[in-house]
Each structure stands twice: as C-alpha cells, then as structure tokens.
Amino acid sequence: MTTSVKRADHRVSARVRILLWLLFVMAVALAAVAVATRSILLRDVDHRINQLLTQETGEFANFVEQGVDPATGLPFTDPDALLRIFLQRQYSDPDEELLGLVGTRGPGLRVIRQSRDIPRSVALHRDRGSLDAIAATDAPSGRLARAQGEVRWAKVPIKGSGGAEPDAAFVVAFHADRERAVADEAFRALLAISGVALLMTTGIGWAVAGRILAPVRVVRATAAELTERDLTQRIPVQGRDDIAALAETFNAMLDRLEQAFAGQRQFVDDAGHELRTPITIVRGHLELMGEDPAEQRETVRLVTDELDRMSRIVEDLLLLAKAERPDFVRTEPVQLAELTADVFVKARALGERDWVLDGVADPEAVLDPQRITQAMVQLAQNAVQHTVPGQRIAIGSRTTEGRIELYVADGGPGVQEQDAEVIFERFRRGTARRGARTSGAGLGLAIVRAIAEGHRGGRVELRPTEGGGATFVLTLALEESPCTAS
CATH class of the missing domain: 3.30.565.10 (Histidine kinase-like ATPase, C-terminal domain)
Incomplete structure (x- = not known):
C-alpha cells in the first residue's frame, strides 16, 4: 500500500509531460534556426571577403598591365612608384588595408601604405612578424590568426626588371572580426528572442494543454466517483475532436457497465424473489415429514416437483442473462x-x-x-x-x-x-x-x-x-x- 502511494506521488501529469515535450521540441527547433542563421551569415561574410580580395587583386593586376608612370609616360619599371601611385588612387573599406611590400623580409622589408588611420591594435603594417610571413610565402592568399583578430589576405607579386625574382608585392588585408561580430550579434539576438518565445510558449502551452486535457480530468474524476451502486455519472461531450470521441466512448462503456450491473442485480433479485417460495415449501414439507411411508412418498413427490420448478426458473433466468451477450443470437x-x-x-x-x-x-x-x-x-x-x-x-x-x-x-x-x-x-x-x-x-x-x-x-x-x-x-x-x- 505504501509503495503504491509513493508511486502515485511521483507520477508526472500528462499536462506537464506535454509541456516538457513541447518546450524540448521548440528549444531544439529555435536553437537549430539560430545556429543555421549564424552559419549562413558567416558564410556570407566569407563570401563577401573573398569577393573583395579577388576584386582588389584583380584591379591591381590590371593596373600593372595597363598603368603608365606619370613621370615618364611609359609603363612602370619601378615597383616602388607602381605601388605608391596605385595606393594613392584606391579607396579602402574601413576594415581593409592595402599595402605594398618592397625588398626582402626582416629589416630590409619596406612597407608602403595608404595615408589613412587604422587602429593601432589591429593595424597589419605594424605587425612585422605577420608581414614577414606574408612576404615569405608563395601562396596567393591565406589567413592570419593573430591575438588582435583574424586577418584574411591576398597577395600579387611584382616581377623585377628583366624577369628577376619578385622583390615587391601588393597585399590586400581584411580584418574580419567586425564582420563576424555582426553575425555573432545576430546569433545572440536570435537566442534572446528564442528565450522569450520559450517563455511565451510555456504559458500558452500550459493553458492550451489544460484546456485540451480538461475532458480527460473529467473522465478521471467521473471514474473515481463511480461505484457499484451508482453508475449514472456521464461526461458532457463538447466539440467533435478526439477528446469528444474519448468522452463518447467512455460514456458508451459506462452504459454497457450500467446495463451489465443492472442485469446482474435483476438476476439476483429475480432469483431470490422467485426461488424463495419453492425453497420455503421444500423446507416446510421436509420438516413436517413423518414416518408414514405414504406421507414420505407424497412429500418426496412434492419436493421433487418444487425442485424441478426451481431448476426451470434458474435455467430461464440464465437464458435471460445470456440475452445481454452479443453472441446470444447466431444467425x-x-x-x-x-x-x-x-x-x-x-x-x-x-x-x-x-x-x-x-x-x-x-x-x-x-x-x-x-x-x-x-x-x-x-x-x-x-x-x-x-x-x-x-x-x-x-x-x-x-x-x-x-x-x-x-x-x-x-x-x-x-x-x-x-x-x-x-x-x-x-x-x-x-x-x-x-x-x-x-x-x-x-x-x-x-x-x-x-x-x-x-x-x-x-x-x-x-x-x-x-x-x-x-x-x-x-x-x-x-x-x-x-x-x-x-
């Protein structure tokens, strides 16, 4: 008995289970939307940076092929002049750095840059180690993971006079942290909105689940009130949904139970009422039976007749009780x-x-x-x-x-x-x-x-x-x- 009570106390209601499952599904869906949105935004950032790097390097390559030195009126032969004039004519995005690298890496590396202010904490032209790494590699583009933030870069080497090894290069660098911060901010905003949506879902889901399960609670209360002597309770049917169908099914079951109990009570009442008289007759004759053989034969005859009548009554009552069963008639x-x-x-x-x-x-x-x-x-x-x-x-x-x-x-x-x-x-x-x-x-x-x-x-x-x-x-x-x- 104690175990049953404890189990009942720890039972989780259907309303709570529905709400928990709803919140779980909503949380997974909202989290998936937020993560997918952040991934799309970051992909767009990468795509835009790649386009920008491709555009800037392409413009420089065209300038190298078609540009003319204003001082001589001839194609550029001096990488230093080529880089300075190109950088003077370009307009850079706020997160973009256009640089010219002349000479070899280390102390001999000279940096040409645009005359624009870039925060010292992120400026690439002040990071000699990163510039040396870019100058030394043969790769046309890459990434630099720095403490100040990630840098995406692309490089166009400039051939020296007479086809010698490159001694200069044009570098376009893009500081991606601010662009990525926008995606991260959108992600955090989505998470905040998802939290608010979950809170609203909790309240609405609790109310809706309570309204939907109200007939179920009525079924439970009605079942608790049913007794063998009172099977008249019925559930009010409202609407045409599954809950209404459940109420109708439950009411039909109660109708069958009431008929079965009524038939059982009627059988018992009928049997007790109708068998009481022959039992009284049999007992009375047996108690008064004397030792006279003729009297005994008459008593046995009367008792046998009453017993036969009781047998017929019982058989008829059983037949009427069987009439309530669906297999009573077999066509x-x-x-x-x-x-x-x-x-x-x-x-x-x-x-x-x-x-x-x-x-x-x-x-x-x-x-x-x-x-x-x-x-x-x-x-x-x-x-x-x-x-x-x-x-x-x-x-x-x-x-x-x-x-x-x-x-x-x-x-x-x-x-x-x-x-x-x-x-x-x-x-x-x-x-x-x-x-x-x-x-x-x-x-x-x-x-x-x-x-x-x-x-x-x-x-x-x-x-x-x-x-x-x-x-x-x-x-x-x-x-x-x-x-x-x-």
Whole structure:
C-alpha cells in the first residue's frame, strides 16, 4: 500500500509531460534556426571577403598591365612608384588595408601604405612578424590568426626588371572580426528572442494543454466517483475532436457497465424473489415429514416437483442473462417454410389441441433457427396453457413489407387490454388470468421478447385473434442470405 502511494506521488501529469515535450521540441527547433542563421551569415561574410580580395587583386593586376608612370609616360619599371601611385588612387573599406611590400623580409622589408588611420591594435603594417610571413610565402592568399583578430589576405607579386625574382608585392588585408561580430550579434539576438518565445510558449502551452486535457480530468474524476451502486455519472461531450470521441466512448462503456450491473442485480433479485417460495415449501414439507411411508412418498413427490420448478426458473433466468451477450443470437441462412413446418411438428406434442398449419412463407431468411424455434415453442406452450383440449391453435409464417412474421394464434379467452403492456415483463402474468391454471414463473414471454429483440429490428407483438383469443407474432427484418441476394 505504501509503495503504491509513493508511486502515485511521483507520477508526472500528462499536462506537464506535454509541456516538457513541447518546450524540448521548440528549444531544439529555435536553437537549430539560430545556429543555421549564424552559419549562413558567416558564410556570407566569407563570401563577401573573398569577393573583395579577388576584386582588389584583380584591379591591381590590371593596373600593372595597363598603368603608365606619370613621370615618364611609359609603363612602370619601378615597383616602388607602381605601388605608391596605385595606393594613392584606391579607396579602402574601413576594415581593409592595402599595402605594398618592397625588398626582402626582416629589416630590409619596406612597407608602403595608404595615408589613412587604422587602429593601432589591429593595424597589419605594424605587425612585422605577420608581414614577414606574408612576404615569405608563395601562396596567393591565406589567413592570419593573430591575438588582435583574424586577418584574411591576398597577395600579387611584382616581377623585377628583366624577369628577376619578385622583390615587391601588393597585399590586400581584411580584418574580419567586425564582420563576424555582426553575425555573432545576430546569433545572440536570435537566442534572446528564442528565450522569450520559450517563455511565451510555456504559458500558452500550459493553458492550451489544460484546456485540451480538461475532458480527460473529467473522465478521471467521473471514474473515481463511480461505484457499484451508482453508475449514472456521464461526461458532457463538447466539440467533435478526439477528446469528444474519448468522452463518447467512455460514456458508451459506462452504459454497457450500467446495463451489465443492472442485469446482474435483476438476476439476483429475480432469483431470490422467485426461488424463495419453492425453497420455503421444500423446507416446510421436509420438516413436517413423518414416518408414514405414504406421507414420505407424497412429500418426496412434492419436493421433487418444487425442485424441478426451481431448476426451470434458474435455467430461464440464465437464458435471460445470456440475452445481454452479443453472441446470444447466431444467425444463418434458413428456409422459412422448413422452419415453420419443424415448429409445427414439435408444437403438436405439447397437448391435445386442434393444431393448424395456417400458412407458410417460402423465402430464405437470415436468423437463428434454434432461438426462433425456442420462442415459437414457448408461444405454443403458452397457448396450450390458456386453452382446453380441442380448441384451435394455428401456427404459421408470412412476409409483409420487407419483414417476416411467425405467429401462434389460439382460440382462448384472449388478453385483457390492461394486461397487454405487462405480460412481456419478467414474473408478470397480468392482473387477469386467461383461464387455466399455469405453473410457470412468468418468464416465458420475457424470453420470447429477448429472442425477438436479439435479432436486428426484431420484436414480439400481441394481436387479437378473429373470433376471440390471442395472436403472438414474432416480426423480424427480412435479411436474405448473400447467395439468395445475388
């Protein structure tokens, strides 16, 4: 018991689980968007820097091929003059440095730069080590990872006079940190927005999950309130979504449970009510039985008769209880004429009456032949109990307006109008008896009604008989078998 309570205390509600999963999915999605956006921005930065480096080196290469020294009017022969004039004519971006390198690396390396201010903390022309590395490499471009920040560079070597080894170079350097900072700032802004979105999602998700799961909580509360004695609680159905379908399914289940418990209680009540009398009779006779052999034989006869009656009552009650099950009726294709003739032959053995096979319908119908035979024989037995020898009892079948009717008509005293509504109920024979003494428990017609209603669209009706008497009619839907229908 303690373990169950502890487990219940640590149970996480469906509302919390839905919210946690929603937040997890949202967080993953927002993080993926932020990372993807940062990657795209950084890629765009790299692409723009590459374009700028390509553009600047291309412009310098064109100037080398087509440029003219203003002092001589001839193509440039002095790298120093070439670099100075080109740098004077160029306009650089704020994060861009255009440099000319003349001479060899180390102390002999001379730097030509534009006359513009660049922060000392990042200026490449003050970093002799980086300039030596650029001058010494044969690569046309590269990256420099410095403490002051990353530098992307490209280089165009200048051939010396007479095709000698290059002794000068044009260098374009781009300080990428500020451009990358823009992408990082956008990334941080997205993370902040994602945090706000998660907070809003938490509130909205909590409210929406509570609204969606409200019927589930009603189901839980209703289930907690159900007891064996009170199965009347139902869940209000609102909307047409899955939750409404769940409520409808739960209500249908409660209907079935209520019917099952009602049937169980009725069975117990009926059995206790109807068996109490024969049990009292049996006990009384056994207690008063003397030693006289004749008295003992009479007592045994009476006790046996009461026990047989109790057995019939129990069998009838069990049959009525089984009528609530879906397999109570098992239909199959049946020749109606053959079924009517079989019922007539079996009914004639019930008593000396003027038995008449009144009419026979010929179609093939889908029904349960055993249950229908049981109901018709019960109606015939009922007719025998309320007629005298020699009176007419007619059995027949017919079709009318897409239905079939099997009937038993007797010439007895009939059923009074005030009794017609109650004779199909359990243990009810009506306020006016139809003549002859009966020994049944009042379950026969209840069984007939259960069998009729067990067939789809079936019912039992009481109709007057021409010339006096009562006619009981089983009316069923005419369901033809697949073979017949085709």
